[in-house]
Amino acid sequence: MFIGSYAITMDAKGRMAIPAKVRDTLASVCEGRLVVTAHTEERCLLVYPEPQWLDLQPKIEALPNIHRKARRMQRLLLGYATPLELDGNGRVLLPQTLRDYASLEKKLMLIGQGKKLELWSESGWRQELDTGDDDESMPEEMLSLSL
Template sequence: MFMGEYQHNIDNKGRLIVPAKFRDSLGESFVITRGLDQCLFGYPMEEWRTLEEKLKGLPLTKKDARAFTRFFFSGATESELDKTGRINIPATLVSYAKLDKECIILGVSNRIEIWSKALWEDYFTESEDSFAEIAENMIGFDI
């Protein structure tokens, strides 16, 4: 399980240090793709395969299912950690997530999320104000 919040800088070549606490769980090879809310999602291969199977089961006849699957898979790339614990994020994903110098890496249960520090702070501030309301809406999910 991934949890926690860490700050690292991305360099001009798209290299970003992955927190040491996440490296073993991500494994030698893992997948990074476009996430929701303008961040990137990173999945260990086993989690990616589970998600892939679920997405393959979506009906091809549904426009939203096709659009989501395209969005998710077209941005996906297999990543590996270098000797210093860095990953190389492709320019298309750097651009999508607006990663510029300061980044936030979050552990979110079965995945990591990579955010631009500015976007994360904006998202967190907006969500913090409505956290109680969000929690109340989660009651139906047996939490």
């Protein structure tokens, strides 16, 4: 559903205009209703169409929170989850807590990831592209969970 990358801007109030191509897809998939939350491994935000989030949320809640990584995942994904809706101009207002988490300022990158999008600061995205992978082991339950 969501592919491509888009350079976008955010105003001083935290509003950002969703590109028309993405906005059209969001309108057809979720009538402009989104859930935005923190990424668990990188300092960016995950943007889900509401139906995708509603499918994913029970899986996150069902993770075995006895494991520290699973607990952290739940805290970030559920704790930062914020329902949002596109306004009449195709904009969304990001709460300050989400902007702070991802160090978002004026210049942003919106990155399609299939069923969801990622929202990065422009500098954070460039740094991510230049960073190599680290091979960290994860619990089997997390490997089977597609975020």
